[in-house]
Amino acid sequence: MPPRLFLFRRLLSTSTSSPAPAPAPRPTDPALLLRLCTILYQHQHDPDDKLHRRLSALSLPTAPSDLRELFLQASARFPLSWRPVHRLLAHLSARHCGASDGGGGFPHSPATAARLLDVLAKSGNTDLLQSTLFSLPRTLLSAAALRAAVRGLAPSREVRKVAALVTLFPECHSARILTFVTDVACSEPCRLPDVAEKVIKRAEHQHGVSRTARCDELLVVAYCRAGSLAEACRVWNGMERRGHEPGAAAYQEIVVTMFKNNRAADAMRVFDGMRRSGVQDDGGACCRAVVSWLCKDGKVWGAYMVFAEMVKIGVEVDGEVLGDLVYGLIARRRVREGYKVFRGVREKDIALYHGLMKGLLRIKRAEEATELFREMISRGCEPNMHTYIMLLQGHLGKRGRKGRDPLVNFESIFVGGLVKAGRTLEATKFVERTMWGGVNVPRFDYNKFLYYFSNEEGALMFEEVGKRLREVGLIDLADILSTYGERMTTRDRRRRAMHGLLESVQSAQDVSC
Structure with missing residues (x-):
């Protein structure tokens, strides 16, 4: 559990001594x-008297723990509808109004309060959500309850109501609550950094809560992931004016976003600033991102320097970093150096194989990439969907190339396969190009094509296609499709392939021992 969430849960408890454990609830009767x-x-829209008369005819439990369990089970059946849950709560509260608990008669617990707020949030009833939230005692407000409230109010852009959440807790914890609210608004499923920023400003001006460095860092990360580099830079500059030091996550996101926007020089300046300021890179994630993007841009020398720094500071170098380096060398036609790095790795993983394959396909060496694919399988490294799609694009092109044989080619296999699968609309442009030529076609989606034939019939189809391709001399393409048919078309085949991989690894370990 992250430390900030642990501290947040600690502040939600106001009691000085630990309460006695509640008795375990009895299992709820499924028929009831x-x-x-x-x-x-059926009666959620009926008058109160009629609904209460029908509910009173049921033999509902009386113990508080059993009632809470019944409420949790019933509310789970209505995750997006607030009316049945709210009317059930009203009936139980009216029936047990003599309870000593402060929850309006119903013996609430933090779990039932959070479930009620979650249902109200998902149903979009923001007014009832806010009134219910502020009517609950503070002892019932947990992290899950506050998270549900933010997820219900933020998408509706209820800035005033979200900012008012900081008033539910003592003033000494307001900054920590504001950080938690910002985190929820910027992360999944909300992803609303603009709303989070307005909430922070309103909390500062109206409630006197100062933002923390963590709030600004969350805004920078959220804006970068949303593609708003200008907004992220504006928040970044505001952090420097306030004297807040960005964290490693903010550095990584803004560096990657600058690379995506073709601003490699600015990205390297920010990365150098991170190294000079002494910010600790969490696991070397920022260094890995810089190496990957420098290799994509063809700046292998800069990638080597960052790689050497990673080794110097003791960051673990995985297959993805080495695969990016190999790809950068091969793409720059430095094939011998790329193979030297590849052969120097003792335990090769799929990321390293993919880096070399992608580089070979980039320089139009599809035959060598296919030979590497065969070596990959023989060494016990199981390919995935990306491997097959990458090889098919390398052999046939992203839009499909016409083969030498008039009967066994791209049109007869892939375009005909789309027609056979009933996807005639997707095959229309390719059929027009085959008939008249000179027609601009979209990129062929090999992923969908393999998905359409990922069944037992597809396995037979790929086997037959492999035989025909071998007859006309297309051995590499035949091996790719036939291997996919043997190992990937169904779930059972994928399990058998992976089981064989695990057995080979286990036998290799036994031999080494």
């Missing part, structure tokens, strides 16, 4: 639960 949910669904 089914009857209760049926009544709530």
